[in-house]
Amino acid sequence: MIIAIDGPAASGKGTLAKRIADLLGLPVLDTGLLYRAVARDVLARGLRADDPWAALIAARSLDPASLCDPALRTPKAGDAASLVARIPAVREALLAYQRDFAARPGGSVLDGRDIGTVVCPHADAKIYVTARPEVRARRRYNEYVGRSESVTYDTILADILKRDERDASRGSAPMRPAADADLLDTSDLDIEAAFDAAVGLIKRKIGQQVA
Secondary structure, three states, X not given: OEEEEEOOOOOOHHHHHHHHHHHHXXXXXXXXXXXXXXXXXXXXXXXXOOOHHHHHHHHHOOOHHHHHOHHHHOHHHHHHHHHXXXXXXXXXXXXXXXXHHHOOOOOEEEEEOOHHHHHOOOOOEEEEEEOOHHHHHHHHHHHHHHOOOOOOHHHHHHHHHHHHHXXXXXXXXXXXXXXXXXXXXXXXXXXXXXXXXXXXXXXXXXXXXXX
16 A cells, blocks of 8 residues: 655645554655755765755765754755755656655555655555645744744745745656645644545545555
8 A cells, every 4th residue: 555645845744644654554754855865965065955966976875764864854954955856867866765665565655746646656545735835834934943943934935935836847757746646735724634634535545444
């Protein structure tokens, strides 16, 4: 059983993916961390995140054990990751790892921006999670403030709008809903309501396999 959760930044897809994985007893992969880790490793060498050769080398030598690095959750890492993600060779280099993860015995849950369209086009269930930019900015702002990071709401909103445009317009695997994905707008939903809605959508696709 493969569950694909896609959507823009701060839409709630990561939280939903983790809760769905817990419900189904499946491993979960936040694929965005792969691109953040590649960007981190490129920047650590004193190079630009959009340097195609440096990014490709970093992608090919990426250590999955480093995905728990707290630095990957910072605004800087997210912005750099969106630059790395525009490089087709990097996406290709990371594709095999994502598909191998998805093919684990019993299945898996993956969240990202191209899971249902590119990584796992034959996923058993696909959900595209979205929310209004202002709502997503407020969520991300609260998240950063909760970690005592110095940020402003206006800066985060501008960053989210920039990342949306960058992710949706890239030539390789642009962010968009799969043709057969269920859309879930979480703008006016708390996490419990969003989770219930997501589980309902999955049940419609795969039936009694969901408790």
